[in-house]
Amino acid sequence: MVNVSKNRCVGCGLCVDVCSQDAIVISIGIANIEKEKCVECQACLQECPQEAIMFIENMNLVVAFGTNDGNTLKSDHHVGMSKYFKVYQFSDGKEEFVEQRSNVKYKEDELKTHGDPGKAKATASALGNVDVLIGRMFGPNISRLRNKFICAVVRKDTIEEAIQTVHENINEIIEEKSKKDRRGIILK
Numbered sequence: 001m002v003n004v005s006k007n008r009c010v011g012c013g014l015c016v017d018v019c020s021q022d023a024i025v026i027s028i029g030i031a032n033i034e035k036e037k038c039v040e041c042q043a044c045l046q047e048c049p050q051e052a053i054m055f056i057e058n059m060n061l062v063v064a065f066g067t068n069d070g071n072t073l074k075s076d077h078h079v080g081m082s083k084y085f086k087v088y089q090f091s092d093g094k095e096e097f098v099e100q101r102s103n104v105k106y107k108e109d110e111l112k113t114h115g116d117p118g119k120a121k122a123t124a125s126a127l128g129n130v131d132v133l134i135g136r137m138f139g140p141n142i143s144r145l146r147n148k149f150i151c152a153v154v155r156k157d158t159i160e161e162a163i164q165t166v167h168e169n170i171n172e173i174i175e176e177k178s179k180k181d182r183r184g185i186i187l188k
Contacts, residue, residue, distance in 0.1 A: 001056045001093055002038055002045070004031045005171040007188060008052035015044035015053060035093070054171045061090045061173065062098070063132040063166060064149075065159045070100060072158050079135025080123045080145075086159055087130065090170070095163055101126055115140030124148050132173055134162055134187075142184050150176045151184040 011029035023037035024044060031052070033044075045053045066074045066082030074082040080103075087098045104122040120141035127133065133149040142151050150173055154162040166173065169187040176185050 001035070001059065002033050002040055002042065003054050003056050003093075003171055004033060005052045005054070006030050006168050007172065008050045009048075010050055010052075012049065014047045014049065018043040018047045052171075054174065056170065056174060059091055059170070059174065061131045061170075061177075062129055063088050063090055063095075063134060064101070064127055064130045065162055066103075066133070066135040067159060070159075073134070073136045073154065073156065073162055075136050075157070078137050078139035078141075079133060080119060080139055080141055082135070085127060085130075085133075088163065090166065093167070095167070115143075117141070117144060120144040131177065132166070134166065138184055146182045146184060150182065152176075153184060153186045155186075 009030045011026050013026050015031050016024045016026060021037045021039055023034045024031050042055055045055055064085040064087045066079035067086055068074050068083045070084060070086060082103050084103060085101045087101060088095045089098050104126045124145065127149065130149055132152055133145065134152050134154050136155060137153060138151055145151050152173065154165045156162045156165055165187045172185060176182055
């Protein structure tokens with residue numbers, strides 16, 4: 001699958017010029033690839049001066065969204081305080097709901113004002129096999145969680161909007177996953 005990063009594409013059109021299948025159009029300043037026309041020759045990848053185009057092969061990511069109600073991202077506190085995690089499988093440009101997991105109840109050390117390592121460990125235990133953790137905000141335990149997951153901030157209200165944001169930023173997520181020293185990322 002050939003994918004364009006909306007955060008990197010500047011709409012220059014060089015990819016359109018090299019596409020032998022007329023599978024790329026510029027719309028609202030961003031290159032869009034018509035998947036049914038694309039033969040994945042990757043000529044556009046080589047031509048893009050922004051490195052906005054990525055070839056994604058056998059992409060398979062498990063993504064968890066922190067929520068209290070199953071429909072909206074937790075907004076009143078960091079993602080580790082979510083009651084539930086809605087877990088989705090992302091592959092080949094599609095997502096599929098897998099399950100809703102309960103977060104582990106954990107009594108935080110009252111002497112620690114932020115970043116209780118026990119809380120990070122408890123949250124991580126509820127998220128086995130997850131690649132990406134999505135929330136509106138992260139607490140100080142991001143320094144511990146980022147070693148286990150790609151920690152991504154999405155400033156959207158609903159999980160449905162956040163899913164769309166993940167699709168639009170899949171290049172950035174895959175790049176972050178390949179890094180040895182991960183940082184939290186903000187998906188726009």
